[in-house]
Amino acid sequence: MxxxxxxxxxxxxxxxxxxxxxxxxxxxxxxxxxxxxxxxxxxxxxxxxxxxxxxxxxxxxxxxxxxxxxxxxxxxxxxxxxxxxxxxxxxxxxxxxxxxxxxxxxxxxxxxxxxxxxxxxxxxxxxxxxxxxxxxxxxxxxxxxxxxxxxxxxxxxxxxxxxxxxxxxxxxxxxxxxxxxxxxxxxxxxxDADTRWLAEACSLAERCPPSASAFSVGCVVVAADGTVLATGHSRRDDVLDHAEEVALRDLDHADPRLPGATIYTSLEPCGQRASRPTTCTQHILDAGVGRVVMAWREPPLFVGTPSGAARLAEAGVEVIERPEFVELARRPNLHR
Ligand SMILES: NC(=O)C1=CN([C@@H]2O[C@H](COP(=O)(O)OP(=O)(O)OC[C@H]3O[C@@H](n4cnc5c(N)ncnc54)[C@H](OP(=O)(O)O)[C@@H]3O)[C@@H](O)[C@H]2O)C=CC1
Ligand SMILES: Nc1c(N[C@@H]2O[C@H](COP(=O)(O)O)[C@@H](O)[C@H]2O)[nH]c(=O)[nH]c1=O
Incomplete structure (x- = not known):
C-alpha cells in the first residue's frame, strides 16, 4: 500500500x-x-x-x-x-x-x-x-x-x-x-487479500467516535475462503468497546472457520487494558483465530509496554505486521 x-x-x-x-x-x-x-x-x-x-x-x-x-x-x-x-x-x-x-x-x-x-x-x-x-x-x-x-x-x-x-x-x-x-x-x-482487507480495517477505524483517551481502531475478520465473518471498530456499541472485541462478540466461537480465519486490525491487539478485564489478545486466543495482520504497533501511550503481538505469537498465532499502513491507521487518532 x-x-x-x-x-x-x-x-x-x-x-x-x-x-x-x-x-x-x-x-x-x-x-x-x-x-x-x-x-x-x-x-x-x-x-x-x-x-x-x-x-x-x-x-x-x-x-x-x-x-x-x-x-x-x-x-x-x-x-x-x-x-x-x-x-x-x-x-x-x-x-x-x-x-x-x-x-x-x-x-x-x-x-x-x-x-x-x-x-x-x-x-x-x-x-x-x-x-x-x-x-x-x-x-x-x-x-x-x-x-x-x-x-x-x-x-x-x-x-x-x-x-x-x-x-x-x-x-x-x-x-x-x-x-x-x-x-x-x-x-x-x-x-491482494492482505492489502485490501487491512486497508478496509483502516477505513473502518475512520468510523470510530473520536476519543482523546483511547485509540480509534478498525478490524475485519475474514475466513480462509474470503468470506467476511465480522467487522468492528472502537466504541461501536459502547464507549469502552475495542474493535476486535466487538467483531469477535458477533461470532460463534464454535464456528469451524475461525482457526483458518485472519483478523485484520489497524492497531496491534491490546495485551493490557484498564477499561475491561479481558484483552483483545485473549479474545483472539479464546476464539481460536489462527492469523493476525496488523498495521500499527501499539505505541506506549495508554499502557507501559504493549505486548499483544508478542503474546499472540508465543501462543502460536501467525502475526504479520505491515508498517506501510501505519500512517493510514494513525489518521483517525486524535493523539497521533
Ligand atoms: N457521475 C459522476 O459521478 C461524475 C461525472 N462527471 C462527468 O464526467 C465528465 C468529465 O469527464 P472527462 O471529460 O473524462 O474529463 P475529466 O474530468 O476526467 O478531465 C480530463 C481532463 O483533465 C486534465 N487532466 C487529466 N489528467 C491530467 C493529468 N494527469 N495531468 C494534467 N491534466 C490532466 C486534461 O485536460 P486539461 O489539461 O486540458 O485541463 C484532461 O483532458 C463530465 O461530463 C462530468 O459531468 C464527472 C465527475 C463525476
Ligand atoms: N453527478 C454526480 C457527481 N458528480 C461529482 O460531484 C461534483 C459536484 O460537486 P459539488 O459542486 O460540490 O456538489 C461533480 O463535479 C462531480 O465530481 N457525484 C455524485 O456522487 N453523484 C452524481 O450524480
Whole structure:
C-alpha cells in the first residue's frame, strides 16, 4: 500500500454513463446518495477532479453538512478537504473551486501522471484522497493501479449517450453492496487479500467516535475462503468497546472457520487494558483465530509496554505486521 489511500467515487446510470450529452449538469445520485458522498468527502484529506469536470460541472467540491465541517474542525482539520484539479492549464478565475468556500478549503492545480501526483500529495500530508472523476481521470488512475477502493453508485435511469465510466482490464473484489434509497452502492477493493482487507480495517477505524483517551481502531475478520465473518471498530456499541472485541462478540466461537480465519486490525491487539478485564489478545486466543495482520504497533501511550503481538505469537498465532499502513491507521487518532 502506498500513500495516499485512493478512493475513486462515481455515480453512473444503469447503462454506465457518468453524464448525458447536454451542456447541463446531470446529477445522477439521489439525495441520500449525495449525503453519503458528502460523508466520504468529510473523511478524506483531498478531493481530486479533472479539468474537464471543472469546466463541465463547475463544482464547489466542499463538504456540505455544517455538522461534518464542525467535526473536522474539532479533529484539527480544515472544515473541508483540499481541492485538487488535474489540469495542464490554469483553472478559469471564475470557477467555483476558486471563488467559493475559500475560507473552508484551499484549491491547487496539479499536472503530471498519477504516480507523480500521488507522490506530491503524500509529501503534503494527504493520507486519504477521494477522486470524483471524470471519466478520463478515473480511467488513468485505475490503469496506473493507483485506486485502492472504488465506490460506484448506480442510479435508476438510462441515459443513452454521454461520457461513460470506463476503466481498464482490472480485477476488483466486491466488499459491499448497499441500497441507498433508489440508488445502489457497490464498493470494490483492489490488490491482494492482505492489502485490501487491512486497508478496509483502516477505513473502518475512520468510523470510530473520536476519543482523546483511547485509540480509534478498525478490524475485519475474514475466513480462509474470503468470506467476511465480522467487522468492528472502537466504541461501536459502547464507549469502552475495542474493535476486535466487538467483531469477535458477533461470532460463534464454535464456528469451524475461525482457526483458518485472519483478523485484520489497524492497531496491534491490546495485551493490557484498564477499561475491561479481558484483552483483545485473549479474545483472539479464546476464539481460536489462527492469523493476525496488523498495521500499527501499539505505541506506549495508554499502557507501559504493549505486548499483544508478542503474546499472540508465543501462543502460536501467525502475526504479520505491515508498517506501510501505519500512517493510514494513525489518521483517525486524535493523539497521533
Ligand atoms: N457521475 C459522476 O459521478 C461524475 C461525472 N462527471 C462527468 O464526467 C465528465 C468529465 O469527464 P472527462 O471529460 O473524462 O474529463 P475529466 O474530468 O476526467 O478531465 C480530463 C481532463 O483533465 C486534465 N487532466 C487529466 N489528467 C491530467 C493529468 N494527469 N495531468 C494534467 N491534466 C490532466 C486534461 O485536460 P486539461 O489539461 O486540458 O485541463 C484532461 O483532458 C463530465 O461530463 C462530468 O459531468 C464527472 C465527475 C463525476
Ligand atoms: N453527478 C454526480 C457527481 N458528480 C461529482 O460531484 C461534483 C459536484 O460537486 P459539488 O459542486 O460540490 O456538489 C461533480 O463535479 C462531480 O465530481 N457525484 C455524485 O456522487 N453523484 C452524481 O450524480
Amino acid at each position: 502506498r500513500l495516499p489511500h485512493v478512493l475513486a467515487s462515481a455515480a453512473v446510470s444503469i447503462d454506465g454513463f457518468l453524464d448525458d450529452d447536454t451542456p447541463e449538469r446531470l446529477v445522477l445520485s439521489g439525495p441520500a446518495d449525495l449525503d453519503r458522498v458528502d460523508a466520504e468527502r468529510a473523511g478524506v484529506d483531498a478531493i481530486l477532479v479533472g479539468g474537464d469536470t471543472v469546466r463541465a460541472d463547475d463544482p464547489r467540491l466542499l463538504v456540505r453538512s455544517p455538522q461534518r465541517r464542525a467535526d473536522r474542525l474539532a479533529r484539527g482539520l480544515r472544515p473541508s478537504p483540499l481541492r485538487v484539479v488535474l489540469s495542464s492549464r490554469p483553472v478559469a478565475p471564475d470557477a467555483r473551486v476558486l471563488t467559493e468556500g475559500r475560507e473552508l478549503a484551499d484549491t491547487v492545480v496539479l499536472c503530471g501522471p498519477p504516480d507523480e501526483v500521488l507522490d506530491r500529495l503524500a509529501a503534503h500530508g494527504v493520507v486519504r484522497l477521494m477522486i470524483e472523476g471524470g471519466a478520463r481521470v478515473h480511467r488513468d488512475f485505475l490503469a496506473a493501479h493507483a485506486v485502492d477502493e472504488l465506490q460506484l453508485a448506480i442510479a435508476p435511469r438510462l441515459v443513452g449517450a454521454g461520457p461513460r465510466f470506463t476503466g481498464v482490464p482490472l480485477q476488483g473484489h466486491l466488499v459491499e453492496t448497499r441500497r441507498v434509497e433508489q440508488d445502489v452502492l457497490l464498493r470494490y477493493r483492489f490488490g
